[in-house]
Amino acid sequence: MPLLKPLRWLPAAFLLLTLPAALSAGARISAGASLPAAHPSPQPAEAAIRSILNAQVAAWNRGDIDGFMQGYANSPQTTFLGSTIAHGYAPILARYHAAYATRAQMGTLRFTDLSVRLLPCSSGRVEYAIVTGHFHLDRSQHGAAARNDGIFSLLWHREPTGWKILLDHTS
Numbered sequence: 731m732p733l734l735k736p737l738r739w740l741p742a743a744f745l746l747l748t749l750p751a752a753l754s755a756g757a758r759i760s761a762g763a764s765l766p767a768a769h770p771s772p773q774p775a776e777a778a779i780r781s782i783l784n785a786q787v788a789a790w791n792r793g794d795i796d797g798f799m800q801g802y803a804n805s806p807q808t809t810f811l812g813s814t815i816a817h818g819y820a821p822i823l824a825r826y827h828a829a830y831a832t833r834a835q836m837g838t839l840r841f842t843d844l845s846v847r848l849l850p851c852s853s854g855r856v857e858y859a860i861v862t863g864h865f866h867l868d869r870s871q872h873g874a875a876a877r878n879d880g881i882f883s884l885l886w887h888r889e890p891t892g893w894k895i896l897l898d899h900t901s
Contacts, residue, residue, distance in 0.1 A: 775856045776846045779886055779893050783841060783861070790839040795826045803887065803894035811899040822898075829875035837869020837878075859886040859893070865900070 782801045789797030802808050802819060810816040816825050830836045844863040848856045861884040869878065885897035 775848055775859065775888070775893070779846055779859055779861060780844070782893055783844065787839050787841060790836060793833040793836055795823070795830065795836070799823050799826065801895050802898070803889065803896050805896075807896065809897050811897070812901065829873055831873050832871065834869060834871040835873040835875070837867040837871075840866045840868070842866065857888050860884070861886060 786798050786801045789795075789800070799819070799822070802822065804819045806818045808817070808819050808822060810822045810825065814825075816822045842864045844861060847860045847862075849858040849860065850856045851858075862882065864881055865879065867878045880901050882898065882900040884895050884899075886893050887896050
């Protein structure tokens with residue numbers, strides 16, 4: 731049975747080929763499981779982002795666009811993509827004020843189907859996140875913004891002052 735002899739080494743060869751990858755993966759898992767205190771776990775990051783989203787909804791629902799915008803990075807690089815593109819915190823703020831000029835045009839905001847995806851860097855520290863979801867406005871009047879429902883994706887960055895939106899794509 732000469733054909734069986736070569737098959738004897740197959741399990742050993744399989745282990746030799748897969749062991750380095752398994753050990754490497756195990757090392758990454760154990761390193762990620764015991765991150766130093768400077769690297770918070772993902773759960774608090776997601777909770778912080780969801781808290782900011784809740785604060786944005788509360789600000790919107792009391793007619794406070796400036797308060798709603800506190801979730802955005804106050805930076806010239808902050809970008810809003812909708813029917814047009816706006817770059818910079820001040821132009822985005824001005825766009826919201828123009829599109830929702832009255833409290834009746836703002837209505838009541840609700841987010842649904844929120845998904846928060848945390849994006850760790852090579853160090854394991856979560857520095858970015860992507861949030862997707864649906865928005866709905868219950869309102870009696872329309873201004874420049876005619877849509878009551880849509881979807882959005884937000885790119886978040888952890889800044890020294892906390893989580894902030896860098897990119898908002900709403901349609």
